[in-house]
Amino acid sequence: MREITIQQRARPMTLEELYQIGRAHRERVATFRAEIHVCGSGGCRSAGSEKLLDAFRAACEKKKIASDVRIITTGCMGLCGQGPLVRILPRETLYAGVTPEKAERIVSSHIIREKPFRSLLLDADHPFYASQTPIVLRHMGRLDPESIEDYIAHGGYEALAKAVTYSAPEHVILEIRNSGLRGRGGGGYPTGLKWDIVRRGTSKSKYVVCNADEGDPGAFMDRALLEGNPHAILEGMAIAGYAVGAQQGYIYTRGEYPLAVERMRHAIREAERLPVIGNRIFESGFSFQVDLRIGAGAFVSGEETALLRSIEGKRGQPQPRPPYPSASGLWGEPTLVNNTETLANVPPIVLNGARWFSGMGTERSRGTKVISLAGNLRNTGLIEVPMGTSLRSIIFDIGGGVRENRAFKAVQTGGPSGGCIPSQHLDAAVDFESLAQVGSMMGSGGMIVMDDTACMVDVAAYFMAFCRDESCGKCIPCRVGTVQLYRILDRIRRGGATLQDLDILEELAVMVKDTSLCGLGRSAPNPVISILHYFRREFEDHITGRRCPAGVCLMDNESETAATAPLPAGTSPQTEGSVHE
Amino acid sequence: MNEIRTLTIDGQLISADASVTILEAAKEHNIHIPTLCHLEGLSDVGACRLCLVEIEGHNRLQPACVTRVEEGMVVRTTSSRLQKYRRMVLELLFSEGDHICSVCVANNACELQDLAYAAGMDHVRFDYLHSTHALDASHDRFVVDHHRCILCARCVRVCADVEGAHTWDIAGRGHTAHLVSDLAQDWGEARSCTSCGKCLLVCPTGALFAKGFVVSDPQNKQDFLRYIANTKSRKAWKDE
C-alpha cells in the first residue's frame, strides 16, 4: 500500500551525479584550515556538548578564523564516560571532558600555535580505541549526520547505486548469505536466509522494517547509529528492499530518543530531496519509500511480532510463530524485520564483498559486534570488536578494568533476557555460540560490568521486576509467573524465605521459560537461572544465614518468624504494593 | 485446494486437511487436549498455554490451537512434563485472581474448576495475590467481577467477531491488564453494548454473569456454545 509521497525532484539521480556530489563536498571540506568535531550523541549531549558548539564558534570568531574552520556536531565518538569529546583536525587529536571555558585555549593552542592542548588530550593509542575494528562505526563521530553530502563524500549510497544498477536481487541476497551476516538484534538468525524467505513470498506488497526499539536497559548502540549515521540505515533498508522486492520500509524507534527521531526524519527528507530513495532509484525500476514509526515505551515491542502490531497501531502483543513475519507480517504480507546494526552492515558488505566481511570474526559468527560498555568500568562507552574477542580483553583492555580497581564480580550480557557471567568464564569469546554455552546470550550487545558491591540476589530481583513490568500480559506463564518469581526473589532478598521457596523458584523459572508465548517470557528467567547457577551460595546466605554478603539487602527485622524455627513458607506480611526498604 | 497431511498424534497415525490445527485434528480422532482460551467458533490467540504439545524435532513446546498440522509430524499431547506445566498454569491463574469457589456464581459450572480437577490440583503453591479490582454491576441485567477474570479474551472476541459491537477490550499491560468496556466506562454507560449477553455465555469462569443468579446456580451455557461452534467454522446453523 503506497504511503503519500512527498514531492521530489522530477528526474531520478544517476551514479555519476552521486560521485559528483561526493567529489564536490570533499573539495569544499579540504579548503578549511581546520575542523572541529563536537560529539553530539547521548552521553556527551547530556554532559553539555551543545554549549560547546557556541563556545568554539565564539573562540574562532575572536581569533578571526571563523570563516575557515569547519565546526560540526557528530555522532558518538565512543568513550562516553569521559565526555564531552571533541576531535580536531588537522593533526587529528581527541580531547576529553571538554568544557566551554577550555574551548578558546584549545583553539589557540591546537589551531593557531599548532601544538596539541596537553591537559585534555586523549593519547592516540588509548587502549579503549586500540583493539577495535569499526565497520558499522567506521564513520561514526567523523560524519555530520545532518548532511547527506557528507555521507556521500564518505562513499555513501554507492552500494545502493551499484546494487540496483549492476546486480540482480538474487545476487545481492547471495552476497549477504556468503558473508555469514547474522541478526544483530540478539537472535542471530542468518540474515541471508531471512531475506531469501521474504524474497520467495508471492504477494506484490512486501515490507522492510528496521527494529530500532532497543528496549534493553544499558544498550545504546541503535540510538548512537540513528543519531550519528542515519543514512547508513536508510541505505541498508533500501538495498534490503531491492533484494526482497519490497517498496515500503518502516523504521520503528523509541519515543524516548527525540534526537534520534529528529535526525532520522531529517535524513529521510534529505534522501527524498536528492533523490536516493523514492521513485525509480538511480534510474532502475526499483522504488522505495521509508516512513518513521515511533514506539511509546513498551519493551515488548522489540519482539518481532509485537513490533509489527505496534506499527499497525495496535497493542504490542506478540503472536505465536509460525507464521513467521517473513511469510506473514505487516497486515499479513511478507515482512523483513532486521535490527538497526544488521542493516548498517549491509552497505559495506555490498561494497567490499562477502569474503571481506567473512574474513573477520569466527567460523560461525562472522564480522564484528557493536557493544555498549557500562557499569562499574573505567572506560564506558560504545565499541566495535570482531566476533570472538574475549570478555577479558573487552573488559580489562578496552574497558580499562573495574573502577577504583575493586574486584570484578560479573558481567551481564543480553539485557533482561541474558545472563550474568562470573570471572571464571572471562576468557569466553563474545559470539553467539560461546555466550550461550556459559549460560548467557549475545542479545543486542549491552554489557554491564558489576563489581563486588553488587548483590546478585538483588540483581536477579531487579531483572525479574523489569520483566514483570514489561510483560504484555497476554499469556499466563509470563504475566503471572514473573509476579510470583519476583515475590519469591523479594522474599529471599528480605530474609523471609525458606529452602522450599528456592525449589519452587527454580521449578517455576523453568516452567515460565518453557511455556511462555514469546521471547520476553521465555528469556525472563534467564538472569535468575544463570545467577542461581554461578552464585547459589549468595542465595543460601540470604535464606539460611539471613544476611546479605554485599550489604545491599536490608533484612526484615520485624518478621515474627525470626525467633522460631525456619518455616517452610515465609509468613512475614508482604503487602504487594508497599515500598520495600 | 486443500491437501491432506499425514501425522501421528500419541502414536496414532492420522490424516488431516492441511489447513487444520493439531487441536482440530486431535479432536476429530477424539484425542483430548485441555484448552481454556480456545472456543470452537472463535478465532484463536494461543494465550493460556494449556494446549501445549511436544513435537519431535521442535525443542520448543507448540500450542495445539494455533499450530497447523505438517506432513510427518510426530505429536505427543501428554507427558509428565506437560501435565506438570498444565497444573502450574492453573495454579498461577488461581493465585492471580480471587477464585473463591464457595461464594462464586459459577461454582460447579466453571471450566477453570474442571481443568483444575483434571490436573489433580489439590492446592496452590504460589502466594495468593489478592489484588483488588472493581466489581461493576451498573448494567441493568449483567455484572462483571474482575476478580474472577482470567483475561482469556473470549468475551472480547465474541463481542467483536460474532456480535460486531466490540464493547470489550483489554486495557493496561502485564499484571495490571484488565477488561474494559468502551472508554473504560461503567458497563451500563457503554453505548456500544447491545446487551446481547453472548459474552456471558462464553465466559469460562464467574467473571461475567447475569443478575439474579445465586451461588452454583446452573447456567445453561452449553447449548449456546454448540450454536456458536457451528455458525462460524463448520456448516452454519447445524443443531446437534
Added chain:
Amino acid sequence: MAQIEKNQAIEAENKHKQLDRALMRQQGRRGALIEVLHEAQHIFGYLPRDILGYIAASLQLPPSHVFGVASFYPSFRLHPPAGHTITVCMGTACYVNGASRVLRAAEERCHPRAESEQHDRIPFDVHAVHCLGSCGSGPVMQVDDDLYLHTAAETVESALDQCVETVRAADHASDGTTEASPSGEIFPESDTSGRQDARNNDSAAGETDDT
C-alpha cells in the same frame, strides 16, 4: 473571571483544530492510531477520555480498542501530569551504580512518609524509567528538562531546591496559573509508573517499589 474562561475556550478550540489537522494528515494511512495518540498527547499534555473518544470516532475504531492501545503504552498518560516531573533512570547500568538510592531520595522528598515534612508546595511526579540512553554516565536523573549525570542521593536535594527556585521565580513572573505544560521535548519521557487507570484501584500498584 469571564476573560480567563474565554481564553481557555479559545485555547481548547485551537487545540482541537491542531488535533483535526493531525487526523487529516493520517487520513488513509493504515495503522495511524499510535501516531495520532503521540500528537494528541503533545497537544493536550495527556490523553483525556473525551479526546480518546473523539479520536476513536474520527478513525472509526471501537472506543474500547483505542483505550486498550492508549493504556498499553507507558508513554501515554491518561491523567493530567503534575506540574513537574522527576525521572530517575533505573536502567541496569544506572542501577548497579546506585540508582535505587536516588529514586528513594526523590520519592522521600516528593511524597514524604511523615505528612509534616511536606514543605515545597510544587507537585512533583516521580517516574522510574528503564533507560534514558546515557548509560556511560549513570545514575542519571532528569528534573523536567534538565539532566543530571553521576547523581547521588545528595544531588536530589540540590537539584530539587534549584528546580523549586526556578519554578517560584517563574510563578512570580507570570503570576498566572502554572498550566500543566508538557515537558519540552516533542515526546515526553516514558512514564512507567503512571499506569494507573481510573477504573482499577489495583492495589498491586507497587510500580515505585525500589527495583
Added chain:
Amino acid sequence: MEGRMSIGSIWLGGCSGCHMSFLDLDERLFQLLERADIVFSPLSDRRELPDALDVLLVEGAVALSGQAELLRDFRSRTRTVVAFGDCAVVGNVTAMRNHLDLTSMLRHTYGAEGARMGHDPAHHLPAMLDEVLPLHRVIDIDIFLPGCPPPADLIWYTVHELLEGRHPVIDEKRLRYG
C-alpha cells in the same frame, strides 16, 4: 498399624462447617472409633495436649499470629497433618479480608464507638496477621482435602485410607472446591 490410631482436630480461622461435615459420617463414626481414638478436638472435651499424634485435621485459615504458633507446635507433634476444607487449603472466605487494610478496618470497627465502650483492639483482640494465610504457607502439609465443606464420603475415604496405612489419592473424581 496394629496399635490404635490417634486422631486430633483443631479449627483456626474457619466456621466449623468442616467439623459438622465430619459429624455427618454418622454411623461410620462407630467404625472409626473401633480402630482410632479422637484424643484432642473441639468436638471432645479432653483438653490436655497430646505429646504425639498420628493424624491431625486442621480446619480454617491462619488469621492470628497465635494460631501460627499453635499450628507449628502441632506440626512438631503430628505425623500426618491434613489441611481440612477450603479455608485451610486456599484461605477461602476468611482470606477475603486480605483486600482490606487491617489497621483501618480495626479502627473503623472498634474506633470511636468501641473506645466509648472501653474496647481497645490492642488489649481485647488477639494479634492478627496482616495477611490471612492458607496452612501450607506456615507449615508443611501432607494431605490437602479441599471442599466447603469436604463431603462426608470424601472425609471417610481419607480417614479410611489412613486407617489402612495408605496415602489417600484425591484425584479428579474426588476433587471438589466450594
